[in-house]
Amino acid sequence: MDFQTIDLSIEDDIARLTLNRPDVKNALNAQMRAEIPAAIRIAQDNARVLVMTGAGDAFCSGQDLGDGSGAVNLDIERVLRDEYVPMLRAIFDCPIPTVSAVNGAAAGAGANLALAADVVIATESAVFLQAFSRIGLVPDAGGTYWLPRQMGMAKAMGAALFAEPVPARQAAAWGMIWEAVPDADFSQHVARRAVHLATGPTEAYRLTKQALRASMANDLETQLALEAQLQGKAGATRDFSEGVLAFLEKRVPDYQGR
Structure with a gap:
């Protein structure tokens, strides 16, 4: 299957899904939201672990505010219901282990896309940002579900209300993610983790x-x-x-x- 906004490769039982719009920090547009579930369906039938990462220097900057008719005219409720929910359910319901390899900033819906995976591994230079209140919105893409469960209500509320970046090491200490890894070791470390899961029970x-x-x-x-x-x-x-x-x-x- 040909994809326009992502890349999917499968080798040695490891599926690697790369968000591939580096010119806009891998922002989520309608095409990408449709392609991600399709890729996950292929991965879960042909691999034993799924690794999701971003092209370039960011993981995902969230909703593409320039997509379609623009953010102001966007039917947000419909987009969340018809496009985000299937994408997030595909990750959450995936029967094989899923790993978000957060190689850079993960903001807004991009942060919560990462947190939908079973395990999140980030570079130490990465940050997680619940940016929604900066533009008068509430956390979506599962953020109000993942955050209280992963790092507790107090931290979740502060992250949502203040919309301040949470560095990866802090995210790991708070329980938001599994681990933060030095940037120089990141690729090899994620590869070892993927092999462990791909060769496990x-x-x-x-x-x-x-x-x-x-x-x-x-x-x-x-x-x-x-x-x-x-x-x-x-x-x-x-x-x-x-x-x-x-x-x-x-x-x-x-x-x-x-």
């Missing part, structure tokens, strides 16, 4: 995602029952048998993702 990863997300709404009894159910499924996989055998034989397991 893929079905166990899928079930882990399901369990952790359900825990936010479940009481203890319900969650314990869900754990037992999902663990039963994990225990029936080939990878579980291989993991136990490798442990007993003191060797590295050869997981096949099934």
Whole structure:
């Protein structure tokens, strides 16, 4: 499939989705919002991990305010409902592990696009910015969902109201992202993380995602029952048998993702 605003490559069970509008800091236009879910569907059927990053020196600057009829005339509610929701659900519902490799600034909807992934790894020079209040808007693209869950209500409220950049190291300390990595080591570090996930027990990863997300709404009894159910499924996989055998034989397991 030919894409105009993104690049998708798949090699060694690793899918790499690159937002590719570097001239506008990879701002999200309608075409990109349509292409991202399409690329994710291809990735989840042909790879065991998805890495999403940005071309150039930014991850994503958010909504392209010059797209179409312009920001002032934009039917924001329709765009969020019909274009952003499918894009974010595609990332959130992706059955394979998803990694946002934030190579530079992630602002507005671009920040929340990054936070939709299972794991966020950023360069130390990257910043996350909830820029919405600067133009009289509220956080969208899932921001009001991700932020309180990832770094608590107090930090989420401050980030939204003050619209100040959060440096990557601070974001990691607050729990917004998984880790901040020195810029010089970033590419190799993300590659190692991707290989780890691409060669791991893929079905166990899928079930882990399901369990952790359900825990936010479940009481203890319900969650314990869900754990037992999902663990039963994990225990029936080939990878579980291989993991136990490798442990007993003191060797590295050869997981096949099934």
